[in-house]
Amino acid sequence: MDSGGAFNLRLIFRHAKLVDEFPLADDIKPAPVFHA
Amino acid sequence: MLDAPALDDLAWSTAGHLAAEVTAGRLRALEIVEVTLARIRARDPLLNSFTAVTEQRARERARALDEARASGKPLGPLAGVPFAVKNLFDIAGLPTIAGSKINREKEPARRDAALIERLEHAGAVLVGALNMGEYAYDFTGENIHDGPSRNPHDFKRMTGGSSGGSGGAVAGGLVPLALGSDTNGSIRVPSSCCGIFGLKPTYGRLSRARTFPFVASLDHVGPMARSVKDLALTYDALQGFDPDDPASINGAAQPVTPLLWRGAAGLRIAVAGGYFKPCGAEALQAIDRVAVALGVDRDIDIPQAERARSAAFLITASEGASLHLDRLRSRAKDYDPAVRDRLTAGAMAPASLVVKAHKFRRWYREEMLKLFADVDVILAPATPCAAPLIGQQTFMFGDQELPVRANLGIYTQPISFIGLPVVAVPIPLSPLPIGVQIIAAPWREDIALRVAYTLETDGIVAAPRPTI
Numbered sequence: 001m002d003s004g005g006a007f008n009l010r011l012i013f014r015h016a017k018l019v020d021e022f023p024l025a026d027d028i029k030p031a032p033v034f035h036a
Numbered sequence: 037m038l039d040a041p042a043l044d045d046l047a048w049s050t051a052g053h054l055a056a057e058v059t060a061g062r063l064r065a066l067e068i069v070e071v072t073l074a075r076i077r078a079r080d081p082l083l084n085s086f087t088a089v090t091e092q093r094a095r096e097r098a099r100a101l102d103e104a105r106a107s108g109k110p111l112g113p114l115a116g117v118p119f120a121v122k123n124l125f126d127i128a129g130l131p132t133i134a135g136s137k138i139n140r141e142k143e144p145a146r147r148d149a150a151l152i153e154r155l156e157h158a159g160a161v162l163v164g165a166l167n168m169g170e171y172a173y174d175f176t177g178e179n180i181h182d183g184p185s186r187n188p189h190d191f192k193r194m195t196g197g198s199s200g201g202s203g204g205a206v207a208g209g210l211v212p213l214a215l216g217s218d219t220n221g222s223i224r225v226p227s228s229c230c231g232i233f234g235l236k237p238t239y240g241r242l243s244r245a246r247t248f249p250f251v252a253s254l255d256h257v258g259p260m261a262r263s264v265k266d267l268a269l270t271y272d273a274l275q276g277f278d279p280d281d282p283a284s285i286n287g288a289a290q291p292v293t294p295l296l297w298r299g300a301a302g303l304r305i306a307v308a309g310g311y312f313k314p315c316g317a318e319a320l321q322a323i324d325r326v327a328v329a330l331g332v333d334r335d336i337d338i339p340q341a342e343r344a345r346s347a348a349f350l351i352t353a354s355e356g357a358s359l360h361l362d363r364l365r366s367r368a369k370d371y372d373p374a375v376r377d378r379l380t381a382g383a384m385a386p387a388s389l390v391v392k393a394h395k396f397r398r399w400y401r402e403e404m405l406k407l408f409a410d411v412d413v414i415l416a417p418a419t420p421c422a423a424p425l426i427g428q429q430t431f432m433f434g435d436q437e438l439p440v441r442a443n444l445g446i447y448t449q450p451i452s453f454i455g456l457p458v459v460a461v462p463i464p465l466s467p468l469p470i471g472v473q474i475i476a477a478p479w480r481e482d483i484a485l486r487v488a489y490t491l492e493t494d495g496i497v498a499a500p501r502p503t504i
Contacts, residue, residue, distance in 0.1 A: 016389045024399060
């Protein structure tokens with residue numbers, strides 16, 4: 001992977017870490033088809 | 037034949053005024069189309085807003101409207117009003133390029149996008165397709181294949197993106213109305229940079245049928261205009277269930293134009309604090325000006341907004357990459373390298389965390405709905421700064437240097453993440469305008485538009501006419 005791809009992958013992992021760190025209850029369902 | 041000042045006035049007229057003139061027989065739809073086409077020919081080489089001009093179609097449509105009027109038929113609320121669409125909307129007879137090189141090889145679309153059909157049903161006249169960031173993965177309005185769309189207030193500056201051509205064409209007086217799409221901020225960012233009004237409606241409100249997608253679970257479409265009334269008129273013409281869009285809400289249209297006069301009186305309004313507290317002087321000045329005008333002295337904390345932005349970022353990267361995976365394998369060299377790098381990285385986003393981001397989205401939505409039990413409207417900046425220079429790679433955000441392409445939407449992403457309706461309103465600061473988001477609870481576009489209308493009537497927000 002070139003430097004642009006690596007930069008963006010690092011960026012994605014930085015954002016993913018914030019999501020990962022957040023505690024969620026087991027019974028919260030994902031919303032793949034989202035309705036507001 | 038109209039003289040030069042009259043032609044100029046026509047170019048800057050509102051959609052509502054043009055429709056009234058055509059309906060009353062004081063102007064012919066064909067005259068408006070000819071003036072619009074002449075203005076596009078004269079001005080668009082500077083703005084680079086259009087990627088296709090549908091001259092023949094526009095003239096035929098205008099003639100049909102003039103004939104309909106002559107025979108006493110009703111014309112619709114947007115009679116004779118020219119409009120153009122971001123080039124990810126299908127236009128019958130043209131390939132839907134979505135800002136890309138690859139899609140130029142596609143078969144021409146057989147049928148117009150649903151929203152084009154609805155605007156034409158209301159009497160409007162399509163005049164062309166508009167420049168955009170490649171595959172909508174963009175906040176700058178730059179495009180490596182078609183060249184950058186240019187900001188009418190300063191040609192050296194970005195329009196913002198990805199609906200950059202839509203922003204430039206409306207702000208530059210080429211058309212009074214345009215359609216854009218907004219996955220993470222692509223209506224609100226160019227509205228802010230170009231100094232116009234933009235409506236990102238509630239997720240599921242307006243049909244995306246026959247548009248080229250980006251991130252299906254986040255994609256919205258909506259109108260951009262130079263006045264709140266035009267935004268409302270257009271939005272009303274666009275509403276309605278569409279079985280061709282699986283997210284389309286099956287309910288009656290809720291017209292907002294008759295409600296604008298109610299204004300902001302009695303509404304509970306707060307300014308978003310914490311994450312949304314602006315670092316930039318222009319954004320700070322804009323939000324203060326709006327808050328003072330509305331008599332707002334209350335801040336509200338949107339919980340976990342930074343994390344919401346991260347979750348939106350992650351879902352976008354992953355779903356966007358999924359859409360493009362085959363093309364990334366076979367046609368990688370035909371992408372803008374900046375877009376290709378983001379999509380390629382997105383293909384490697386860990387699935388377990390993307391699923392968690394979707395779960396977090398539900399949690400965040402519930403927290404936001406709790407806030408709306410206590411307030412009707414939340415104000416937030418639309419962009420962290422006014423329009424950057426074309427080619428500018430980074431900007432200062434407090435003491436941090438951030439990449440422009442990924443971060444102009446830093447304030448818009450946490451809002452569209454849960455599909456809330458937002459009106460972006462322009463604050464005519466000098467030398468460059470900047471936008472403020474007026475955010476309401478799901479399905480309450482009426483409230484956001486009422487607040488925008490009050491601010492416009494009071495002279496606080498306005499789409500400034502470019503001086504160049």
